[in-house]
Amino acid sequence: MNSASGKRMIGPLSPQPSACTEAATLLHSGGDIELRCLYEREGSMFRGGLRFHKVRAYRFRAEGHCTAWHIEGAYDTLVEVVPSEWVSDLLAAEPSETWGFWTIRHYLIYIDGEGAYEVAAQDVEWLPEENAR
Numbered sequence: 001m002n003s004a005s006g007k008r009m010i011g012p013l014s015p016q017p018s019a020c021t022e023a024a025t026l027l028h029s030g031g032d033i034e035l036r037c038l039y040e041r042e043g044s045m046f047r048g049g050l051r052f053h054k055v056r057a058y059r060f061r062a063e064g065h066c067t068a069w070h071i072e073g074a075y076d077t078l079v080e081v082v083p084s085e086w087v088s089d090l091l092a093a094e095p096s097e098t099w100g101f102w103t104i105r106h107y108l109i110y111i112d113g114e115g116a117y118e119v120a121a122q123d124v125e126w127l128p129e130e131n132a133r
Helices: 085-092
Strands: 006-012 025-029 032-041 044-053 057-062 077-082 105-111 115-121 123-131
Touching: 025 057, 032 115, 044 115, 085 105, 085 115, 105 123, 115 123
Parallel strands: none
Antiparallel strands: 006 077, 025 032, 032 044, 044 123, 057 115, 077 105, 105 115
């Protein structure tokens, strides 16, 4: 985290008004990560989330250990951290044979009751929203 880093809003985790009702799950399979959440909106339960592609690193900070920086602008909202010291460190550690191969972006989202999820990945997409009856 860099106090000089800015955050560029990408979009909300789910259409508002909504609230995560169960613990979020982070699934790491191969080079992708899925962050899934169950939430309520207008009296119905839905499943949704995010899929990060070509993940190089990720980290989690429990709610009690988050600073205002982790929450402001990222509350149930995906943001990109720019510039990112974390991405600079990852690129500096890149082996010479793959130098310049990776595009790495620093994503951050704070989920109420959970904490802050940070993912260093090439890109991200929203998972289709499903009714979770």
